[in-house]
Amino acid sequence: MNVSFLRSFSARCRRMAPYFAGCGPALAACIVAVCIGAATEPAIPALMRPLLDQGFQAGALNLWLVPAAIMGLFALRGMAGFVAQYGLAYMANQAMLGLRKALFDKVLYADLSLFTRTHAGSSGLSNTVVYEVQTGVNLLVNALLSLIKDSLTLVALMGYLLYINWKLTLFVLVIFPAVAWVMKVLSRRLHSITRSSQTATDQLAYVVEENVLTHRSVRLHAAQAQQAGRFDVHNNELRRLAMKATVAASAMTPLTQMVAAAALSGVICTALWQSASSGITVGTFASFITAMLMLVAPIKHLSESASPITRGLAAVERGLDLIEHTAQEATGSHTTARAIGHIAFQDVTARYAGNTTDTLSHVDLDVSPGQTVALVGTSGAGKTTLVNLLPRFVDPASGEIRLDGVPLPQWDVHNLRQQLAFVSQDVTMFNDSIAHNVALGSSPDRPRVNQALEAANLGSYVASLPQGMDTLVGHNATQLSGGQRQRLAIARAIYKDAPVLILDEATSALDTESERAVQDALQRLMAGRTTLIIAHRLSTIEHADRIVVMQTGRIVESGTHTSLLAADGAYARLHNVARASGTGEIVDIPMDSQTTEPSPEAAA
Numbered sequence: 001m002n003v004s005f006l007r008s009f010s011a012r013c014r015r016m017a018p019y020f021a022g023c024g025p026a027l028a029a030c031i032v033a034v035c036i037g038a039a040t041e042p043a044i045p046a047l048m049r050p051l052l053d054q055g056f057q058a059g060a061l062n063l064w065l066v067p068a069a070i071m072g073l074f075a076l077r078g079m080a081g082f083v084a085q086y087g088l089a090y091m092a093n094q095a096m097l098g099l100r101k102a103l104f105d106k107v108l109y110a111d112l113s114l115f116t117r118t119h120a121g122s123s124g125l126s127n128t129v130v131y132e133v134q135t136g137v138n139l140l141v142n143a144l145l146s147l148i149k150d151s152l153t154l155v156a157l158m159g160y161l162l163y164i165n166w167k168l169t170l171f172v173l174v175i176f177p178a179v180a181w182v183m184k185v186l187s188r189r190l191h192s193i194t195r196s197s198q199t200a201t202d203q204l205a206y207v208v209e210e211n212v213l214t215h216r217s218v219r220l221h222a223a224q225a226q227q228a229g230r231f232d233v234h235n236n237e238l239r240r241l242a243m244k245a246t247v248a249a250s251a252m253t254p255l256t257q258m259v260a261a262a263a264l265s266g267v268i269c270t271a272l273w274q275s276a277s278s279g280i281t282v283g284t285f286a287s288f289i290t291a292m293l294m295l296v297a298p299i300k301h302l303s304e305s306a307s308p309i310t311r312g313l314a315a316v317e318r319g320l321d322l323i324e325h326t327a328q329e330a331t332g333s334h335t336t337a338r339a340i341g342h343i344a345f346q347d348v349t350a351r352y353a354g355n356t357t358d359t360l361s362h363v364d365l366d367v368s369p370g371q372t373v374a375l376v377g378t379s380g381a382g383k384t385t386l387v388n389l390l391p392r393f394v395d396p397a398s399g400e401i402r403l404d405g406v407p408l409p410q411w412d413v414h415n416l417r418q419q420l421a422f423v424s425q426d427v428t429m430f431n432d433s434i435a436h437n438v439a440l441g442s443s444p445d446r447p448r449v450n451q452a453l454e455a456a457n458l459g460s461y462v463a464s465l466p467q468g469m470d471t472l473v474g475h476n477a478t479q480l481s482g483g484q485r486q487r488l489a490i491a492r493a494i495y496k497d498a499p500v501l502i503l504d505e506a507t508s509a510l511d512t513e514s515e516r517a518v519q520d521a522l523q524r525l526m527a528g529r530t531t532l533i534i535a536h537r538l539s540t541i542e543h544a545d546r547i548v549v550m551q552t553g554r555i556v557e558s559g560t561h562t563s564l565l566a567a568d569g570a571y572a573r574l575h576n577v578a579r580a581s582g583t584g585e586i587v588d589i590p591m592d593s594q595t596t597e598p599s600p601e602a603a604a
Helices: 003-020 024-039 043-054 065-109 121-164 166-173 175-213 215-220 224-250 252-278 282-304 306-325 383-388 413-418 434-438 446-455 459-464 482-496 512-526 561-567 570-581
Strands: 343-350 360-367 372-376 398-403 420-423 500-504 530-534 546-551 554-559
Touching: 003 065, 003 121, 003 306, 024 065, 024 121, 043 065, 043 121, 043 282, 065 121, 065 306, 121 166, 121 175, 121 282, 121 306, 175 215, 175 224, 175 252, 175 306, 215 224, 224 306, 252 282, 360 383, 360 554, 372 383, 383 500, 383 530, 413 420, 420 482, 434 446, 434 482, 446 459, 446 482, 446 512, 482 512, 500 512, 546 561, 546 570, 554 561, 554 570, 561 570
Parallel strands: 372 530, 372 546, 420 500, 500 530
Antiparallel strands: 343 360, 343 398, 546 554
16 A cells, blocks of 8 residues: 555544543554464465475474464464454444444534535435444445554564565565555545445435425426436446446456456576576475465455545544534523523524525614514515524524524523424424323423323323323324324423423314314413413414514514504504404515505415
């Protein structure tokens, strides 16, 4: 292997050193075992010399000496091989344990931009944390053992060859620079192909993940053929890159063997000439040829090691880059046991990455402790963005948001989120028990869990299940109906008992009877808490302490239900259309801050 390749490999291995902490004894045992195995290699050709020169002369050699030596030699090699393999497996699994833990911790506490910029989204992160770490560490640790073992074997055999006949050994030395050049060229190409293959694998995994999550839409729109076409494109690209990698990796062995064959031919010719001129014995010649032929295996292994090293480095480096270059979530130091609940938005403007327009523009809003504020407006008005600013899922481009007079960036971000209970229209559950989903983030207090389920109108249903609140809900609660999932999310918010409550279409998936029961529970829950409600149903909006009407990222009206109807402005138009629709829900109609009536088509 060339010097630059070894330097690069050494530098990259140093990045992994912290994850091999505690592996010192295993590494030492592994190296000792490898050294013992390498030291026994020259013993085999060394036995050939007396065996051929003396073994066929009567009484010249003890009959049992050679088989006893061979048996002992292979027993020693077998024990050394077992220790080396066990030590190798121990180191690989320890490194995987530490690296995976560091990666998952980074994912849990990383800045939220990671989840929008990571290629192929969650599938790319999952592939890195679970599969690439395992593949990379196994390849690297095996390659490390091979490097040590084959390098020491090479040194031992070369030392024996020099001892026997230094002139013949010169022909063997021509192998190394040629092999180093081959590895340098092909390893660079392999590294480039491997990185491209990782990207292609992520893209293929993303297509599969999308189709698993959207299987109903795919069938509803008969999009199977279209999605199969997307899959085929990425699948074929992955196959093409795999074949390129195979060509580059497979070319090393025949090229190396051609160089070795040339050297072997030169050795044989020189040995025959020396035999005629200086009387080299048959035993010496056979011993030299045997030792030389034994060089082929370690040279072949070293030449082939460039491929697994390159693939392993590319896989592990992706994880190391994620750990080393992903920023932690920005956080402050302010903490409190329980916030009062005073929220203030001061000239806040927000814009999502890649967008050319502001999602929120110069928003001013002051919410008193314990006040219930309903956010009203058509889709795209900025309501969800506004509430997502509070837990810092989104940070404003300008302006300031304060909770209890303290700017959000000055809060410890984890303590800040402890002050918020959030129920959105996109319910997310874990494949765990009902109790653990309700008490997410803490050990379930079963009486409190039961009270929360009862308050969310889910108590009787859970009680009817064979395992009660210990029932597993399935992937994202697929074992529950849409309404049950949303009520479970409400039970989670009730259990958290936070001073600030955010409801983003919290009752949108409930039938009328369930909604009425949950509304009663929410009314009790909202008592004494600062509450922000996003809802389209008038029944949810009308009883709020204040209604804030939003349009294209701005607040255009604010007041009570009665005062806004009397003003006959934007809210009055939305209210009239909702009443006229017969559903009591605000619909997406063109609107502005003026009081012009909606068109007959919109009203219909």
